[in-house]
Amino acid sequence: MKLGRGGLLLCLMAVSVSAQLGGVGGPGFIVFGRVYLPNGKPASRVKVYLEMPNGLNRYIPCDDGGNYEFRGMPGGRYKVKAVNPDALEQFSDPAESDSTRAYANRVQVDVYLRLPIKTSAANAKPEVISVAEVSQNIPKSARKAFEQGVKLQKENQSDKALAQFDQAIAQYPAYFQALTERGNLRMTRNQFNEAATDFIAALKLNEKYVLALRGLGYCQLQQKQFDAAIANLESAYKLAPQAGLTLMLLGYANLSVEHYEPARECLTESLRLDPQGAARAHVYLAEILAQEQKFKEAAEEIQAYLKVNPQAADAAALKEMAAKWQAQGKAKP
Structure with a gap:
């Protein structure tokens, strides 16, 4: 489940x-x-x-x-x-x-259908500028194409955004930021093999680029390559330990291979770091608690998530699940 x-x-x-x-x-x-x-x-x-x-x-x-x-x-x-x-x-x-x-x-x-991959801009933490970024000599035309691609992606014009990212990469093949954004765009289209290729290419240019590590880890989650996903998400976390979203995905990866205690630790910490951006962690914690037959606590985690996201797409299904667990908790001797 x-x-x-x-x-x-x-x-x-x-x-x-x-x-x-x-x-x-x-x-x-x-x-x-x-x-x-x-x-x-x-x-x-x-x-x-x-x-x-x-x-x-x-x-x-x-x-x-x-x-x-x-x-x-x-x-x-x-x-x-x-x-x-x-x-x-x-x-x-x-x-x-x-x-x-x-x-x-x-x-x-x-x-x-997909899994959550991004937190809101309001909860985003500023990225540290790396040596690899400082040493880049990006042509103005490539940078302009990249920035236009980011803008178009936010406006849900994915075809036009993809064309701009392609242009930026063609003009500056070492543009690992553009490779990463193209990978993110391809993930929204469920093109996980192509997205993973972009993230791998980005990491060859900058092995410590957190967004590419996290993106590759997410692709590997979708491809059920859980051990590889855990390795990349752990690397991303070590480089940016304040990123609640990374920890949430790492918790989900551990949950997927039934490593319940590491999953619990990651999910709990993700909520401490980013209560809103990583709110989905409440749902994953609920699954762990249900596995332990702690149905009352599981229902409370679902309720905590719905308090943050009352209009969430699966709210009705989650309410039904929470009610079921509450009933099981009351019936438990």
Whole structure:
């Protein structure tokens, strides 16, 4: 049993039977697509949520091939996200599109499940400038392309951002920061092999670049190369011991190989360092406590996470899990 992060509105709990079985019929637009697992394969029977232009919401399970379809939708902008009830550590950022992009009244919106990889800018710790960075002689055109790529990535224009990173690297092949950002972008597309290649290339240029070490560790988590992930995340932590996100990922890596005590230590410390940015650690700690049949404490960890992220994508599923553990805790002699 794995746990994960996300957010869900209360109105999603009151859903019609017809919506659960496949959407709403009648005239209008059809919003459809496919949900993908972190390994790039289609997700089977995960929950798909659609926020419509009028603010109302719909829910359906996708089929065995990861396909979903909402019919009879009004024109406007749509937001789609997914929750995997069998692997709650997976989540999706809302994927957006609108009816102006429709072809024959059909709007395609694919959704990609993944694990948390970044903390918010507000919680980000300043990076120490290394000798490798000081000694760089980056051409102005390459630096401009890199900065434009970062800007476009923040604006969710990933294709244009990728082109800018490609340009920056072509003009200055030793640009390990651009290689790392391209790797981060590729991770959001579930292109973990390509992302890992970028991180490895960056580390050949600067073996102590924390963001590349952490990115490579994350890719290895997704590829279930847990020992390698632990080694790289430990290296990242030694170089930047105040990074709560690194410790959270390291805790998750140890949890994945059932190293419960190291996992507990990493997760607890990540919350001390970054209570908001590493809040998902509460969910992973809950899994450890549940394994130990400490159901009351496990439920409290879930509640602590939801207090920080009450609108998280999997909030409803986590509330249900916490209630179940609370009941088990009361029943335990």
